Amino acid sequence: MIATIRFYFVLLVSSFVHAATVIVAALLGVNQRPGGGGGGGGIYDWGTNDWARDLLDAAGTPVRAEGLERIPPPRDGPVVYAANHSSMFDIWALAATLPGSVRFVGKQELAKIPLVGRAMVRAGHILIDRSNPRRALAGYARAGAVIRSGVSPVVFPEGTRSRTGKLQPFKNAPFGLAIAAQVPVVPVYVHHTFEILPKGAIRVRPRPIRILVGDPIPTAGLRLDQRQALRDRVRAAIVALQARVDAGAPAG
Secondary structure (H helix, E strand, C coil): CHHHHHHHHHHHHHHHHHHHHHHHHHHCCCCCCCCCCCCCCCHHHHHHHHHHHHHHHHHCCCEEEECHHHCCCHHHCCCEEEECCCCHHHHHHHHHHCCCCEEEEEEHHHHHCCCHHHHHHHHCCEEECCCCHHHHHHHHHHHHHHHHCCCEEEECCCCCCCCCCCCCCCCCHHHHHHHHHCCCEEEEEEECHHHHCCCCCCCCCCCCEEEEECCCECCCCCCHHHHHHHHHHHHHHHHHHHHHHHCCCCCC
């Protein structure tokens, strides 16, 4: 219980510090500056990456990433990361680990979080209103603009956190985004986050987090009507990464 109290205290303080800094930077007209990760892309990268590292440290959940060398270097252009989703810790683990300037595609409801929601919008994270098809389409158009600026979005094709920890069916829209941008999709599997903090839970149960990165899947030349085939290919790649974890094998 002490670990949980410490985590929520750091969550409150770190969220305020990072969100307020990002909002002030935006009000002062500081521009987005995509970079090499670890804060190399300026204040908006720092606002996401450093915040995530604070929370992982407070929760006692070290991250071990395997296969990062498979990710095309940021100088070669952005990618779309597609990951499984069973906990908020997926977001923090990926934000603290993935190279380059990374932003998340999430649900519009996140904008209602005091201060943090506003900072997410200011930092360039893409919030989608799935209840309204027209606004959802506009959200994906914004995501396309983010990619063209050199930023790599992280999508959770399941659409929401799994309540069982098991991989759910994938939606088509994120793969239409990757095809429209003609950038590779990098499959990612995040392990142990469900045990740390499943959806609806409050108590944090520290575990080491393991991230496995698969080979990029190209989209060059694909048409939008091929997004379902791309979806199935990416899901199969994530299932294969999960199988490696279940078998106790390394990612490569």
